[in-house]
Amino acid sequence: MQWWEYLLKYGKVFLMGGAVCFIGQLLINRTKMTSARILVTFLLLGVVLEAVGVFSHIKEWGGAGITVPITGFGSSLAKGAIDGSKISLFHAVTFGLASVSAGLTAAIVCGFLVALIFKSKPKKL
Amino acid sequence: MDGKAYCEYVSKTAPRTAELKTLLAAFCVGGVICMLGQGFTDLYAYLLPQAEESLVGSLTSMTMIFLGALFTGLGIYDKIGSVAGAGSIVPITGFANSIASPAMEFRKEGIVFGLMAKMFVIAGPVIVTGVVSSVIVGVIYRVIAVA
Numbered sequence: 001m002q003w004w005e006y007l008l009k010y011g012k013v014f015l016m017g018g019a020v021c022f023i024g025q026l027l028i029n030r031t032k033m034t035s036a037r038i039l040v041t042f043l044l045l046g047v048v049l050e051a052v053g054v055f056s057h058i059k060e061w062g063g064a065g066i067t068v069p070i071t072g073f074g075s076s077l078a079k080g081a082i083d084g085s086k087i088s089l090f091h092a093v094t095f096g097l098a099s100v101s102a103g104l105t106a107a108i109v110c111g112f113l114v115a116l117i118f119k120s121k122p123k124k125l
Numbered sequence: 126m127d128g129k130a131y132c133e134y135v136s137k138t139a140p141r142t143a144e145l146k147t148l149l150a151a152f153c154v155g156g157v158i159c160m161l162g163q164g165f166t167d168l169y170a171y172l173l174p175q176a177e178e179s180l181v182g183s184l185t186s187m188t189m190i191f192l193g194a195l196f197t198g199l200g201i202y203d204k205i206g207s208v209a210g211a212g213s214i215v216p217i218t219g220f221a222n223s224i225a226s227p228a229m230e231f232r233k234e235g236i237v238f239g240l241m242a243k244m245f246v247i248a249g250p251v252i253v254t255g256v257v258s259s260v261i262v263g264v265i266y267r268v269i270a271v272a
Contacts, residue, residue: 013163014156021155024211025148035214035223037161038249042215047258051265062159067182068162068189069155070251076182077255081263084193085270092267096259101189102183103217107224107248110194115228115240118198 009063016058016065039070046074051082076100147210154205154212162189162216186217197225212260223247 001009024042027033033041046069049055055075058066066072081101086090097104127248165185173181193216196202202222206213213219231243245252 010160010163010246013160016156017159017162018152019214020159021209021212021215022148024155024215025151028211029144029147035219036250038211038214039220039223040249043251043255044258047255047262051262057228062240064166064185065154065156065159068159068185069219070220072182073220074188074255074258077259078262081259082169082266085263085266089225089264089267092263093260096263097256099179100255103186104252106187107194107221108244109255110191110221111224111228111244114194114198115232115244117247118200118229119170120232121228 013063013065016062017068018065019112020066020069020071042070043074043077046071047078048074050075050078055079073100073103076103150208151210154209155216156212158189158212158216158218165189189217190221193221194225194234197222198229202226207214220248223251 020042020062023039027038027041046055049058049071055066055078059075067075076099077096081092081096083099084093084095134244151166162185165188166181168182169176169184193202196205202213202218203226206219206222213222226247228240230243233239233241234243
């Protein structure tokens, strides 16, 4: 790849990721949604986009701009379930969680270790 | 003045320029975090040329989650978040932050009922939604596949 191709690719990633977070901020400003609701909303968006088959097209354009936001987590869940559904009902039900096991394990273990090692600072409001 | 009237009063007097600033900050910080993720994806794809796309993706999310948790521990992530808003919440690093931050805060209430229980205050709803919706998607696709 030429240097300008990288520039274009990372530019697209920036725009895509920025747009997703822009929508999130718009929701926070307009509806006073809490961060838990924002995360749940975007996760569901990822699940739905993957389930209807649109996600891979967005990913082709925006790369990590759509997979790094929590929409990517939702997409992996749905993709795992869809892949599993080709094998059996058992796999259809269990492969969703299996496909995000890496991220979930990392989140739980890192969160646990960080809380053991670091002390919480008083929050300034 | 009741609660509703007060809310209307606040939304009328709050400066409008502040909203544009928050949107711009969310856009830029979110975009930069995603570019960082793309950087790790390209790095892992380069280091592991034989690896499947799913492995590269998993390694990228693990790295981003590790960084999100680490910067939460160092107290840097909350500082970014106070400026960036959704730009720091929506990326997967924000998910890591939502686990690490309450875990740190409630550690003083004990390891089991403080740290371990409270780390899922925000992540719990996210995980439940994700697992339930993925099961629904899986069952629907299985029914279509069989029928």
